[in-house]
Amino acid sequence: MRIAHSSNNPAGSERPTLLAQATPPDNGERRTVDGADYIHFNGYWVRYYPPLEESLASRKTLIDHLTRRAFHHTEPGINTPGERLDTARAHYQNQSDPAMKRVNAAMLAGALFNRATDIFTAIVELEEKGVRISRDNELMRACGDYFKEALELGRDVRHFSGEEGIDELWGEPFRAFTLPITAYYESRFVKVAQAMANIDKVVARIQQLYGDRPEFSEIGPLLENYSSAAKHECETMKSDVCIFDIWPRFIASGELLGNVQPHMQQNCSRECRYVMEEALKTLVAGRNLINWIARARVPMPRSSVAYFARCELLGERFKSC
Structure with missing residues (x-):
């Protein structure tokens, strides 16, 4: 988990032993050891960082980071600019070779992610100017639709190793758009x-x-x-x-x-x-x-x-x- 404020009391270079207790801790239980906060899920203590505040600006920061991270860990050549969405879609629809169509699908997914983040950036800029945009606004619905379609195409996006798809990571910007920020953070601790x-x-x-x-x-x-x-x-x-x-x-x-x-x-x-x-x-x-x-x-x-x-x-x- 990378999107959070820096800890005032960072952990040392060795992970502390936290599971030495008679009764297993509950999921979501938190503990502080040597000035560092941890949260427990499914038998593991994970370093806890407090969520960003719930706001459009915070959500944009989170989505921007997660989108960059998704592209960083996935195959090269698919970070298609949002303004090329129509071109990427046309090539995907017209491609008949199965192997090439998978790559075109990944490129289209990249364009959809970038188009969604472009729209969300504009929404945040409007809010900063005092223009309130509701969840039912056409721009917000379009943003969500682009994220959802990108997620559906995530099965065709591979890890940079080429060994497997990595849709768990690819779907994070969509989850960050749809979930409350605190709920998104909890899902990341679980992952x-x-x-x-x-x-x-x-x-x-x-x-x-x-x-x-x-x-x-x-x-x-x-x-x-x-x-x-x-x-x-x-x-x-x-x-x-x-x-x-x-x-x-x-x-x-x-x-x-x-x-x-x-x-x-x-x-x-x-x-x-x-x-x-x-x-x-x-x-x-x-x-x-x-x-x-x-x-x-x-x-x-x-x-x-x-x-x-x-x-x-x-x-x-x-x-x-």
Whole structure:
């Protein structure tokens, strides 16, 4: 969650242990540890930031940020200016090649998002001049329709890795337009908790696969450090001063994990060496998946399923070594 005011008491570079209690906390329960606020959802404590005030100007700030963030995490070439909406729609409707039509749909979705934010910017500017615009106004209805259509096309928009759609992220500007700001913030805390759970599942699978291999005997602490750093990055605003500790730790621990080299056994065959090469590639792929989940702040279920299948194949090959 990035849209909020900076914390006066930023958390340190290590996430505190908050779940050591006999009775599991309720969803939405909040707690302050070392000057930092946390909120609990689905077994995870997530860094809490207070919502922006409820106003059109605040909603515009939120939507602008979420739109930029959506484009940042999705495939290139789809950030179509709003004034080119009609052209983008015509090319989408006239495209017959299925693979190209998917990309045209993503470009159209980008144009719809930008047209909606253009309209909403004009509405906020009118309000600042004293002109009140109701939810039933034609401009507001058009803005909502553009956001909704962009959301419906979100299934054709892929993460920049190309591995899967990321409609959870793509739908956030629409939710920020339709929900009260406090409700939108709560939905984001839930998504961050889900992203943390996804990270833990990926980490557990890597640990299960590599933990007993003597070639990767040092992987445990490196994996644990990266997991902790990834979850910390996932929950922290860029405007929070603690990001200057958290982001470097996230990047550095990921580099250490990605630079692991196997300790080849003396009797390692040529086939075993090929297996170790694949093991390195699979480890880096897992590190990358954790990176994508942490930065997008949403779970990536399809990429995770594909990665787990890759781990299964590697596990079978490990049996030959």
